[in-house]
Amino acid sequence: MREFSHQSWPKSKAEASRRQKETASQIRLLPLDEEPHLITAVETVYGNGSDVLYACAVTMSFPELEEVERVFAEGPPGFPYVPGFLYFREGAVISQALSNLKETPQLVIVHGHGTAHPRRCGLASHIGVVLDIPTIGCCRRLLTGHHRELPPTKGANQPIMLATRQVGVAYRSKENVKPIYISPGHRCDLPDAVSIVQRCLRGFRQPEPLRLAHLLANKLKQRSEKKIRVKPELAEETA
DNA sequence: GCGACAG
DNA sequence: ATCTTGTCGC
Secondary structure: OOOOOOOOOOOOHHHHHHHHHHHHOOOOOOOOOOOOOEEEEEEEEEOOOOOOEEEEEEEEEOOOOOEEEEEEEEEOOOOOOOOOOHHHHHHHHHHHHHHOOOOOOOEEEEEOOOOOOOOOOOHHHHHHHHHOOOEEEEEOOOOOOEOOOOOOOOOOEEEEEEOOEEEEEEEOOOOOOOOEEEEEEEOOOHHHHHHHHHHOOOOOOOOHHHHHHHHHHHHHHHHHHOOOOOOHHHHHHHO
């Protein structure tokens, strides 16, 4: 996939905020220009103690949802964790993982928000603009905005409102389970974002590509950190 | 000033 | 995100 164009990372929240406003002006929320055949999901997990991020990107056929490719990357965060500024923390390692893909997908689902963001430029939107690819943000928790309560039934949904604008959808992807939060990132609109995520569900809370990316990113992390765990009460005997 | 706050 | 065992429910 397209090579990541290196950027400098901001040194302050003010600078980061300014970058987001500039980037937001480049976001295009239009219907997908083609039915995707390949969908990639990318997810990052955090190392224990060590300051390392582990990213995994998984490509699946669509709508069959069979895995076709998995790639990884790891590296240091580019920014401290500050709610609203995830791109500057995870963007580099995510871009690196995506650049390892042999085949370019027609759409990328990012674990994070798209336009459901204080400056309407969440992780998914920023990744989409920088790499010029269609993206969707799919998140487990709300960062900003509000929505009415959802019935417990699968498929229930409510608009996520930011001031008077709808920036996404709270969607009950599984009965009696907390909703997921869907918002378009770039080169995709809200109806298409919701439709695609719906069609990626396979009985779990998270859409299948994201669920798999999460599992594999954690597998990479555990292999990389080679943890040796011993039950405390058995430590003496073992030692 | 206070609360809220993706990973 | 993570620290954390068993447990309740589909």
